[in-house]
Amino acid sequence: MARTKRARHSELKNTAYEIFIGILSLLSIANLVLVYVFAGDGAMQLVLSVMNALFSVIFLIDFVYRITTSDTPWKYFFRGFGWADLLASLPFPQLKILRVFRLLRVFRLLRALGFRKIVSTLVHDRANSTLMTLLLLGILVLQFGSISILAVEEHADGANITSASDALWYTVVTISTVGYGDQYPVTNVGRVLGVLIIIVGVGIFGTFTGYLANLFLGPSKDDSSDAEASAVTADATADTDAQNTPDTAKAASAGVAGGAASGAVAAGATAKDDAATRDDRLRSLLAQSERMQAEIRELLAER
Numbered sequence: 001m002a003r004t005k006r007a008r009h010s011e012l013k014n015t016a017y018e019i020f021i022g023i024l025s026l027l028s029i030a031n032l033v034l035v036y037v038f039a040g041d042g043a044m045q046l047v048l049s050v051m052n053a054l055f056s057v058i059f060l061i062d063f064v065y066r067i068t069t070s071d072t073p074w075k076y077f078f079r080g081f082g083w084a085d086l087l088a089s090l091p092f093p094q095l096k097i098l099r100v101f102r103l104l105r106v107f108r109l110l111r112a113l114g115f116r117k118i119v120s121t122l123v124h125d126r127a128n129s130t131l132m133t134l135l136l137l138g139i140l141v142l143q144f145g146s147i148s149i150l151a152v153e154e155h156a157d158g159a160n161i162t163s164a165s166d167a168l169w170y171t172v173v174t175i176s177t178v179g180y181g182d183q184y185p186v187t188n189v190g191r192v193l194g195v196l197i198i199i200v201g202v203g204i205f206g207t208f209t210g211y212l213a214n215l216f217l218g219p220s221k222d223d224s225s226d227a228e229a230s231a232v233t234a235d236a237t238a239d240t241d242a243q244n245t246p247d248t249a250k251a252a253s254a255g256v257a258g259g260a261a262s263g264a265v266a267a268g269a270t271a272k273d274d275a276a277t278r279d280d281r282l283r284s285l286l287a288q289s290e291r292m293q294a295e296i297r298e299l300l301a302e303r
Helices: 003-013 015-037 042-069 075-076 080-091 093-113 117-126 125-151 164-175 187-215 221-243 244-272 273-301
Strands: none
Touching: 015 042, 015 093, 015 125, 042 075, 042 080, 042 125, 042 164, 042 244, 075 080, 080 093, 093 117, 117 125, 125 164, 125 187, 125 221, 164 187
16 A cells, blocks of 8 residues: 555656646547537637647657656556557547546546645645646637637638638737737737737746746755755754853853963963963963953843
8 A cells, every 4th residue: 555655656746737737638638529529610620730739749748757757667658558648649640539548647646645735735836836827828828719819800801810820820929929910800809819818928928937037046955955954953053042041151151261271271381481470470361261250240140
């Protein structure tokens, strides 16, 4: 049982990433159904073909990522349906149905993790959760935004978005916040859709820029761990010093007196002055020691 839990834990990647892959798998399977439902619509077929090609690239990257980070790659490939992930990523329509195995694996892993643990992880890992959410929104907007803008603008008077390629180009350019202006909506509904696409695009690229800045310029995990350990050690030391302040002060006074006396004896032993000079220096050092003890007692009294 414990071995099974460890295997699932090693197979489970970042929680937000697993949810992202799971939703993409579900969307890709839905697109396979839409391909047959809208078999006679050329514009819909082109949009779905582009999205399926994008999904194939993402799933191929996911396969490479999983097999290179797995503790036992051969177990992932043969027992964890890695072979299905690889075949479903290839550009063969007959193999796309194998994506259902990826969806089942993600569902199994997340169910083993538990709902509370999923929510807690997503809340604490806000950077990755936000990034994956915006990437997912970008993919959804690319597909459904292209379909919607084409349906609204295709037959409008004076429209210049009249084909699936025009709709895809307009959506990509708008999401990327480039805005060439060669394709634009002419209807009010189309303009509203354009505003929504712009907002999502700004959010995606702003978050992605901040994520990269934090990744390359932020402190490493080792530095953060060392800083936290140093802070904990400093707090513990401060608490100990606060509790033992009187004893420490007494020890410091005794140490100062002892050090002064030792210094006096060493100086007297090594000096070549006469006996009177050594006695004077010893009395001077003892007087300094007494003054330092008096100052320490005054400081303790003020506390």
